[in-house]
Amino acid sequence: MIILLKELDNMKSIIIFFLIIIVNSLHGQKVIHTSAPVNDFIIDNNSLIVATTNGVIYYYNLENNKLDHKINFDKTKDFAGDLFDTEIFKIVFINKVLIAVVRGENGFNDIYAINNKKKELLISGSEINSVVVDIAGSYDKMLLLGLLSNELIKYDIISKHQIYRKQISNYAFSAMCISDNGTNIFATDESGVVHKVQVDNGSLIKEYQGQNVDNVLCIDYSNGVIVCGGKDRRVAFYNTKSGSNSYLNTDKFITTIAISPSANAVVWYDTETNNLELYNTTTRLVTQLKGHTSMVNKIVFTSDKTLVSAGIDNKVIFWKLN
Numbered sequence: 001m002i003i004l005l006k007e008l009d010n011m012k013s014i015i016i017f018f019l020i021i022i023v024n025s026l027h028g029q030k031v032i033h034t035s036a037p038v039n040d041f042i043i044d045n046n047s048l049i050v051a052t053t054n055g056v057i058y059y060y061n062l063e064n065n066k067l068d069h070k071i072n073f074d075k076t077k078d079f080a081g082d083l084f085d086t087e088i089f090k091i092v093f094i095n096k097v098l099i100a101v102v103r104g105e106n107g108f109n110d111i112y113a114i115n116n117k118k119k120e121l122l123i124s125g126s127e128i129n130s131v132v133v134d135i136a137g138s139y140d141k142m143l144l145l146g147l148l149s150n151e152l153i154k155y156d157i158i159s160k161h162q163i164y165r166k167q168i169s170n171y172a173f174s175a176m177c178i179s180d181n182g183t184n185i186f187a188t189d190e191s192g193v194v195h196k197v198q199v200d201n202g203s204l205i206k207e208y209q210g211q212n213v214d215n216v217l218c219i220d221y222s223n224g225v226i227v228c229g230g231k232d233r234r235v236a237f238y239n240t241k242s243g244s245n246s247y248l249n250t251d252k253f254i255t256t257i258a259i260s261p262s263a264n265a266v267v268w269y270d271t272e273t274n275n276l277e278l279y280n281t282t283t284r285l286v287t288q289l290k291g292h293t294s295m296v297n298k299i300v301f302t303s304d305k306t307l308v309s310a311g312i313d314n315k316v317i318f319w320k321l322n
Contacts, residue, residue: 026289030318032065037312039297040090055086094137101132133173138199139182146176150189152202166202168195175219186226190215211236211247217255223263229254258299269296291317
């Protein structure tokens with residue numbers, strides 16, 4: 001059973017019960033097997049760039065599905081002085097430079113810039129003095145860092161200086177995403193609130209709340225619609241154009257989510273079955289995407305009819321939707 005709750009005029013609510021109807025199931029059309037669990041990936045024209053837990057960024061050629069080259073990071077010492085793999089958590093392209101969030105020493109994460117197959121330490125974790133949880137690139141080709149302390153940093157990767165560091169809220173940061181035009185950030189945290197922040201100056205523009213009642217773990221945005229999910233087992237919808245808000249009760253933790261370019265479909269990772277659940281926002285029908293065997297860390301729609309997912313089962317799966 002799934003529950004849809006929709007707010008009306010911010011004054012009263014109506015609850016509608018309906019069954020999840022699994023219309024069919026799909027299997028991935030193409031699978032690239034990686035050498036290590038995947039934390040993040042980027043598709044850049046005909047290249048697939050994969051960030052892994054074993055300290056390697058892999059570059060695959062999507063025309064032949066073969067490994068083109070890779071960037072290795074040296075092992076890092078832990079608090080006891082033992083060496084361990086330098087896990088790569090997040091990657092993003094800014095002005096043709098790949099930016100990576102890499103596990104550093106003393107519990108912090110370092111920021112590296114990779115250009116022409118060469119890596120350079122851009123910002124050390126000790127300099128930031130907080131854990132970098134998420135990153136994004138803005139419309140003006142600046143680096144945005146979301147910190148566990150729920151601060152947002154805007155950083156110029158060319159001049160290598162910090163433009164601002166602003167506090168978003170007093171709750172622990174969870175995740176963020178960028179608006180379609182790159183001018184706003186939607187950030188969320190353990191409070192369940194979504195904060196809209198202006199990229200130019202880091203000012204808080206608006207807050208969306210009421211649909212998640214616990215820690216939000218993932219968020220995405222497209223075509224005026226915010227979707228997010230978390231520990232309350234809800235998938236929340238905030239329509240920034242119409243002002244209508246709603247949520248689905250899925251009975252499962254939501255750790256990874258994505259919304260299609262048209263905002264007509266949402267997909268999330270099912271933590272119980274390892275399937276992806278594809279939800280049609282118009283028909284309210286669900287399609288199961290079967291192929292992963294363990295936790296999925298990232299899902300991206302490449303069009304309304306195609307998406308890509310990857311996780312700790314060492315798979316990057318390409319899906320073609322009906």
